[in-house]
Amino acid sequence: MDITELNLLTEQYYKTPKYKPDPKFRCIKAYYPNSEDVILVGEADPNFIFWMSLTKIGDTETNRAIFAYLSQTEPTVFGSDSSVIRAAGYTYAQLQSFYMAELTCAEDILNRRRSGKQKAKQRGRDRQILRRLRSDLETLSRVTGDPVADYRQHEALIREIESQTDLRCSDNPAVTDAYNRLMQRCSDLYNAYMTEVR
Numbered sequence: 001m002d003i004t005e006l007n008l009l010t011e012q013y014y015k016t017p018k019y020k021p022d023p024k025f026r027c028i029k030a031y032y033p034n035s036e037d038v039i040l041v042g043e044a045d046p047n048f049i050f051w052m053s054l055t056k057i058g059d060t061e062t063n064r065a066i067f068a069y070l071s072q073t074e075p076t077v078f079g080s081d082s083s084v085i086r087a088a089g090y091t092y093a094q095l096q097s098f099y100m101a102e103l104t105c106a107e108d109i110l111n112r113r114r115s116g117k118q119k120a121k122q123r124g125r126d127r128q129i130l131r132r133l134r135s136d137l138e139t140l141s142r143v144t145g146d147p148v149a150d151y152r153q154h155e156a157l158i159r160e161i162e163s164q165t166d167l168r169c170s171d172n173p174a175v176t177d178a179y180n181r182l183m184q185r186c187s188d189l190y191n192a193y194m195t196e197v198r
Helices: 060-072 081-088 092-097 108-122 126-141 147-162 165-169 173-197
Strands: 027-032 037-045 048-056 099-103
Touching: 027 060, 027 108, 037 060, 037 081, 037 108, 048 060, 048 081, 060 108, 081 092, 092 173, 099 108, 099 165, 108 165, 126 147, 126 173, 147 173, 165 173
Parallel strands: none
Antiparallel strands: 027 037, 027 099, 037 048
8 A cells, every 4th residue: 555645634634834843843732632543743843734634542563653654754745734633523622631742753653642641541530630620721811911921920730731631532522622632722821812912
């Protein structure tokens, strides 16, 4: 099988960068939409991808071949994950809500998700986690109307919340949903802050 046939970045999604993406930013990421699937992304830099595929987590042979290909290929076509993700049957908002891991080897595809699930379980009982997430959302929802002051006041809490992405691997959909709502609130505060400081 020609591995390039698995690339969902097809001609209809091509974009031409106005600059040459710097190879130092190139990386391979895995997004986990559910317990069976994995979306592998070859990222040229933070603005462009050169690969996106949807495979089964358990299909180690195919995933190894994709990882090997991405590790040695020099990108020649580019697109944006926000467009290409539609070919995988998801929206960009969904992609952003999936657990994501940056990969260093093919074994990471399975191991990083396992590790995320384990960390999520170690954070405590679902009831305690949900109580904390709801409390954090309530805290971040108290605003003064000054986006700069609001963001700075909550910056430490936002960083702490952003470090808990393993909660997206929770077996409890209520935990995953509560965490994603909290992350959206963090994003809203940050975007309002950036709009103001610009």
